Amino acid sequence: MIRIKKEGILLKPTTQDFENEGVLNPATIRVNDEIFLYYRAVQHGNHSSIGFCKLSNPLTVGERLEKPLLLPENDYEAKGLEDPRVVRIDDVFHLTYTAYDGVTACAALATSTDGVTFEKKGLLGAQMHYDEFIRLASTQGPLNEKYARYNSINKMLWDKDVVFFPRRIQGKLYFLHRIKPDVQLVCVNDLSELTYDFWKEYYLHFQDHLFLTPRYPHEHSYVGAGCPPVETEYGWLLIYHGVHQTTEGYVYVGCAALMDLEDPRKEIARLPHPILVPERVWEVRGDVDNVCFPTGTVLEGDALYIYYGAGDEVIATGVVSLSELLNQLLAHKAK
Secondary structure, eight states: OOOOEEEEEEEOOOSSGGGSSEEEEEEEEEETTEEEEEEEEEETTTEEEEEEEEEEETTEEEEEOSSOSBOOOSGGGTTEEEEEEEEEETTEEEEEEEEEOSSOEEEEEEEESSSSSOEEEEESSOOOBHHHHHHHHGGGSOOOHHHHHHHTTSSBOOBEEEEEOSSOBTTBEEEEEEETTEEEEEEESOGGGOOHHHHHHHHHTGGGGEEEOOOSGGGSSEEEOOSOOEEETTEEEEEEEEEEEETTEEEEEEEEEEEOSSOTTSEEEEOSSOSBOOOSHHHHSSSSSSBEEEEEEEEETTEEEEEEEETTTEEEEEEEEHHHHHHHHHTTBOO
């Protein structure tokens, strides 16, 4: 059973107003000799923005901005910008985040040519009533009862955890998103296609777009997209989060799967056990207990560094041998 080697806490909250409650769930990307790290910064009262720092190596902070890189500016993100992920496609940085207005959580996008100055592009998902989603998505047959369990408490549909694949696949853009309890997949030629009518048609065939569903006990409650997929010779390595319920509440763990390079809908393998579980004090006790939430990676030779939010309060790092992880996955090929 393979587990990541934990390297400890990388970032903690500071006395700066914008991050005095927590720092968590970072996005990472290599830019020349540096690593850019974008993170959710939480102010007292649960108001979130996007913080920024540069790492001089995978475990060392070289420069940290003392103000938010991105702040709420629009009504749809009035309560905060949460849980960023980042990739670079066609020489453009695509930074996705969850926009929260206090009622609805929906995926949004900002882009940049230098990784520092971003232009917000608005919402990627549709701000749709939950009842409308259920009506559309049930046309192919009844949905898993967990969709009602996790989503019916909200008047509007919550659609989070948008993660782009880091390159076009056969000329198309692919990204993951998550409506609990499963991860879904979107494929488009251009992001301008993502209109309300697009999403209505998408939800009419919702079950055709299921990408990853809970299978093992450690992910029994629900799964969600984590880090941007890592391209390997064997397929797309997917580091995602799985959640299971215990008598002490939900436990968030890091998991691994392998998907086909040319058709990411095809699952090649999935580990039957997590690779990252809450064990350390800062993972077990925090603003939210028992949370390891992986959202970014950096590859140095065979060393795959995984960056994760711990306890919804700090950012930590772990490392695993990429070749060993792939070997473990290939020993658990889908039948």
